Amino acid sequence: MSSRPSAVRAERVASNSPSSARNRRTVIIADDEPSVRLLINATIGTADYNVVEACDGDEAWSVIQEHRPSLVLLDVRMPGRTGLDILRAIKSDPSLIGTKVILLTASAQESDITAGLVAGADFYLTKPFSPRDLLSRLDEALEL
Amino acid sequence: MTEATYESFFNLSVDMLCLAGYDGYFKHLNPAWTQTLGFTQAELMARPYLDFVHPEDRSATVAEAEKLAQGATTIHFRNRYECRDGTYRWLAWTAMPAESEQLIYAVARDITQEVEAEGELREASLAAATRLALLTALIDAIRIGVVLVDRDLVVAHWNKEASHVTGIPAEKAVGLPMRQLGEGLAPRVEDYPSVQSHLEQALRLAETSRFPMVILEPRREIEVAVSPAVLASDGGQVGSVMVLHDVTAAKELDRAKDELIAMVSHELRSPLASLVGFTELLLERRFSDAQRKQYLETMLKEGRRLTELINDFLDLQGMEGGYKRLDLGPADLRTLIARAVATAGDDPRWRIEVDVPGDIPLVMADTNAIHQVFINMLSNAHRYSPGGGSIRVGAMVLGDAVEVSIQDHGLGIPAEALPKLFNKFYRVANADRRQISGTGLGLAISRRIIEAHGGRVGAESAGLGQGSRFYFTLRPVTAAAKSGDVLLVEDDVGFARLMEAELAVKGLSSVWAPDAETADRLISQMAARAVVLDLMLPGASGEDFLVRLRASRGSVVPVVVVTIKELEAPETLALRTAGVVAVLKKHSGAAKEAAEFVVQALSRASRTSG
Numbered sequence: 001m002s003s004r005p006s007a008v009r010a011e012r013v014a015s016n017s018p019s020s021a022r023n024r025r026t027v028i029i030a031d032d033e034p035s036v037r038l039l040i041n042a043t044i045g046t047a048d049y050n051v052v053e054a055c056d057g058d059e060a061w062s063v064i065q066e067h068r069p070s071l072v073l074l075d076v077r078m079p080g081r082t083g084l085d086i087l088r089a090i091k092s093d094p095s096l097i098g099t100k101v102i103l104l105t106a107s108a109q110e111s112d113i114t115a116g117l118v119a120g121a122d123f124y125l126t127k128p129f130s131p132r133d134l135l136s137r138l139d140e141a142l143e144l
Numbered sequence: 145m146t147e148a149t150y151e152s153f154f155n156l157s158v159d160m161l162c163l164a165g166y167d168g169y170f171k172h173l174n175p176a177w178t179q180t181l182g183f184t185q186a187e188l189m190a191r192p193y194l195d196f197v198h199p200e201d202r203s204a205t206v207a208e209a210e211k212l213a214q215g216a217t218t219i220h221f222r223n224r225y226e227c228r229d230g231t232y233r234w235l236a237w238t239a240m241p242a243e244s245e246q247l248i249y250a251v252a253r254d255i256t257q258e259v260e261a262e263g264e265l266r267e268a269s270l271a272a273a274t275r276l277a278l279l280t281a282l283i284d285a286i287r288i289g290v291v292l293v294d295r296d297l298v299v300a301h302w303n304k305e306a307s308h309v310t311g312i313p314a315e316k317a318v319g320l321p322m323r324q325l326g327e328g329l330a331p332r333v334e335d336y337p338s339v340q341s342h343l344e345q346a347l348r349l350a351e352t353s354r355f356p357m358v359i360l361e362p363r364r365e366i367e368v369a370v371s372p373a374v375l376a377s378d379g380g381q382v383g384s385v386m387v388l389h390d391v392t393a394a395k396e397l398d399r400a401k402d403e404l405i406a407m408v409s410h411e412l413r414s415p416l417a418s419l420v421g422f423t424e425l426l427l428e429r430r431f432s433d434a435q436r437k438q439y440l441e442t443m444l445k446e447g448r449r450l451t452e453l454i455n456d457f458l459d460l461q462g463m464e465g466g467y468k469r470l471d472l473g474p475a476d477l478r479t480l481i482a483r484a485v486a487t488a489g490d491d492p493r494w495r496i497e498v499d500v501p502g503d504i505p506l507v508m509a510d511t512n513a514i515h516q517v518f519i520n521m522l523s524n525a526h527r528y529s530p531g532g533g534s535i536r537v538g539a540m541v542l543g544d545a546v547e548v549s550i551q552d553h554g555l556g557i558p559a560e561a562l563p564k565l566f567n568k569f570y571r572v573a574n575a576d577r578r579q580i581s582g583t584g585l586g587l588a589i590s591r592r593i594i595e596a597h598g599g600r601v602g603a604e605s606a607g608l609g610q611g612s613r614f615y616f617t618l619r620p621v622t623a624a625a626k627s628g629d630v631l632l633v634e635d636d637v638g639f640a641r642l643m644e645a646e647l648a649v650k651g652l653s654s655v656w657a658p659d660a661e662t663a664d665r666l667i668s669q670m671a672a673r674a675v676v677l678d679l680m681l682p683g684a685s686g687e688d689f690l691v692r693l694r695a696s697r698g699s700v701v702p703v704v705v706v707t708i709k710e711l712e713a714p715e716t717l718a719l720r721t722a723g724v725v726a727v728l729k730k731h732s733g734a735a736k737e738a739a740e741f742v743v744q745a746l747s748r749a750s751r752t753s754g
Contacts, residue, residue, distance in 0.1 A: 033417075035415070036417050039425075042422070042425055042431075106409065106413040106414055127413040128417040128418075130424055132424065132428070
């Protein structure tokens with residue numbers, strides 16, 4: 001594991017004031033595509049959530065354990081641990097019982113979607129997705 | 145009984161009775177002889193009996209007569225006797241000698257019908273055996289396992305492929321009850337109980353059934369089909385036929401195809417997500433100018449990536465499907481490398497050093513395809529050396545090939561990634577590489593191109609941070625590929641092929657050079673009698689080549705220029721002065737005209753010299 005991911009994280013957290021960070025809910029964006037992370041960031045807006053990014057499966061799992069987020073936006077196909085591996089790990093960790101998961105899949109294959117829902121994903125979105133849909137799923141997931 | 149009674153019995157017999165003398169003549173015959181052979185008794189007694197015996201049976205007949213003379217009796221001796229109509233009848237003999245009277249007492253029976261029937265039977269059984277051997281050979285030749293199980297569930301036939309698939313030779317399998325055979329195979333079959341129940345049910349109930357079976361070590365996926373074996377004649381069941389179809393390769397192909405579709409779908413959807421998502425956001429929300437710019441730039445970048453991906457993917461499909469054909473011809477590597485380095489651009493952070501000996505042989509190459517390989521490898525060397533560092537391009541003769549290498553001082557490649565590097569969509573997963581863009585198809589395309597050239601491609605790295613060395617081999621141009629009547633200097637492959645065909649019509653062979661540098665080297669190695677020259681070439685121009693040609697070979701070799709260039713009068717004049725026999729504008733009929741000019745020039749040259 002290189003030192004770069006934690007540097008990215010520190011930058012993110014530092015950009016939000018410490019007091020508001022405590023009140024806002026944490027959302028993790030785990031996707032290996034920088035442009036998709038940028039899109040999700042632009043969609044949900046950093047004003048409402050404390051956003052933490054992860055660019056591969058292993059980094060995603062370590063930030064999830066560190067931040068205990070309210071929600072994870074999880075890409076299925078990533079280097080290192082896959083989105084499904086992480087989803088199962090979240091669902092079998094009692095300390096992450098309140099963490100909601102929205103799967104982002106680029107494969108649109110029935111088998112992936114079924115596997116995701118069986119593993120306990122709250123919602124799934126297929127790439128390309130509409131930012132509007134993403135927001136409504138996000139609201140739904142966080143109100144549950 | 146009286147003599148007369150004996151005589152009446154003698155005459156009544158349907159068998160042929162006779163007395164023959166030791167002197168070789170019949171002495172006494174009954175009427176059955178005449179009835180069978182058609183000759184009268186007088187005729188039969190007038191000549192030695194051996195005369196009536198079929199020539200092929202005479203020596204056996206003489207031998208048999210000698211045995212009789214020595215006191216032996218004859219039983220079931222067979223020979224052929226001539227009939228009056230010229231045909232022969234088969235006779236079976238029983239005879240005993242009477243030495244005191246110097247006579248042989250003999251009985252012969254016409255067995256012609258039996259012998260013919262026997263022959264037919266023998267022929268039929270021979271034909272049946274041949275047919276059986278043929279069918280067995282046929283069944284053995286089929287690349288599908290075929291097993292015949294008889295009504296007692298014992299293996300009756302086990303073809304070669306069945307042995308191949310199961311690893312059990314036919315000698316062991318045939319004669320073995322199926323149950324015993326299955327038990328032997330059980331440890332190597334995945335979930336044997338299920339296979340066994342399928343098999344037993346199918347064999348017992350004589351039902352048609354299909355089921356999968358997986359044999360381990362080496363893993364083979366088999367499709368088993370069992371059906372009753374029924375006789376065509378009466379529909380009676382003689383057992384069951386079991387067909388074993390090895391579908392390992394087909395399944396493997398299916399999986400690879402599924403994986404490829406999933407990969408392509410994933411790779412295409414990611415850039416699409418940015419394009420569609422940002423478009424929607426930009427239409428529906430207000431952003432600061434800086435944000436708008438960032439989002440639009442991302443869209444442009446992702447759009448370009450999508451284009452690149454589609455182009456690469458189509459390239460690869462074209463090559464794999466064999467739609468894209470290589471245009472092989474002699475090529476000068478130094479020129480190819482110079483062209484690629486010029487395309488890659490000059491950046492002081494990644495200085496490209498070229499180290500190719502001047503006498504490196506010409507190689508057989510499709511210059512556009514090899515250019516693509518160079519561009520791909522140089523671009524990889526750039527992108528995977530984020531900290532800069534020199535890139536060295538080298539070439540050397542290695543055995544019977546020319547090896548080209550591109551060495552960088554970049555991130556290097558972990559050992560476990562090396563074997564997968566040339567696979568489609570494979571990208572080394574590593575924190576340092578996340579920012580490096582790419583479709584994951586470049587090396588797969590390069591491999592296809594090099595393999596289509598009959599070369600090898602590979603990569604080496606001492607590990608992370610140690611840089612990488614990519615290499616590929618090409619075949620040197622053979623002497624045969626360098627010999628021809630006409631040297632064709634032309635960068636347009638289509639026109640070059642057309643020109644070749646037109647020259648061939650005139651009975652002239654040609655060698656194609658895609659640029660002036662290759663032509664320079666070819667002209668010094670081949671005895672070309674004429675040159676067809678294009679002026680606008682990728683590196684040095686046609687005019688440059690002409691100057692060098694005149695300097696080295698004088699004006700002996702006639703040159704025909706074919707070009708799309710609009711020539712001013714002084715330029716045409718200059719060409720004429722340099723000894724160009726014709727200057728043609730490139731159009732569809734130009735190749736034919738050029739070929740005619742070449743023929744004229746060559747006949748003039750031979751008249752002058754002869």
